[in-house]
Amino acid sequence: MNDEFDKKNAVIRFFHVTKRYGSKNALFDITLDICENDFVFISGPSGAGKSTLLKLLYLGEPVSEGEIIVDGMNLKRINHRAIPLLRRKFGIIFQDFKLIPSKSAYENISLVLEAQGIKRSLIKKKVRSLLRNVGIDDKEKCYPPSLSGGEQQRVALARAIAGNPKIILADEPTGSLDAESAAKIFDLLKECRQNGATVLIATHDTELIRKTGGKVILLDQGRLDVMTVIPKLE
Template structure:
């Protein structure tokens, strides 16, 4: 589903990604771990076509992103869901309107919007709060809405960048449980996180990064990554 081969990226001469090569199969659940500055967010941004790699090949669902023109990028993104650490919900819109926006953007017929938005909210347990605006929700609830928004267009894979970074441990666990359920329904999930405890307990594939490189991949080594590559809770921003 996703293949990266010798991907390099630098900012003003400072390398952010070095020779990144790995692939994610359909239906996989992958954790991308590593300390701050390891390159996790840069890698997700490149997968999401928010940044361009300097070198290398990136194939997503059979499409080489290097060959995609700016007008094709929105159509690629429609097959992906993205969950942000800061939720990126529009504060002046209600929960329902936030979800409906994602449906409008892809041209969903008006008659379908309500049904699909409510179905997505039901999946994340937020059906009773669809009329509230995000500032009236807790962090965990806001992230649930963000997850619902990322899923409402039924993407083939979901990317999440530190989705529990702003949440308390209990809320974080709830969100990870949600991702697990989503994955069980067939969606490929790739999550960048510091939350080593959750990563360890969920027992899924772990790709560890350090200083822009992949230092271990549990699928290859079938071993836990080195402690240096994974940051324990509370040690990184």
């Protein structure tokens, strides 16, 4: 174990977490801490359990055994009504984007803010500024099916950061993107970290990890294989 992971200000804590689908272990006995403002890669081959680990954090799936604590909330004891509050701590970029096809780019992003009860006038300002930041301010009225993969990914990123989340979860955020779009998305994710967010990225793209550098949690067949820090490739 690397000392870099043993900080006291952990925002995410896993205690002997196991996730089973039927009799198959998707994750087995995972114990780890992720600290505030960390930029962490969760890596490993396909089927290693990267996406499952992220899903457990926002209660996309329930834990089979063990405990997870997110920003002081024990997910095992969380009340049904508190789940939206837990999810608002996260900004999630899904592998398949999960944009609502019947809503425009603007509406997909504003949804998060509306759900938090923010005033319409403020939402308008904030969404426009987000669209500008991710470089698709001209696509405000476009619907997801008419956007390219890179553009959809940017809308997803803008939606993820709209509510100023404490933690950003990105599941293969560059999986379907060309190198230029992928680099742009990574730059934006780093910017989020600079603004104080903790960023967790599930990816199997080791090349990208080497280029970017950062803390890495390596999973193999559901088990925690390595936790290390990879320096940025100069």
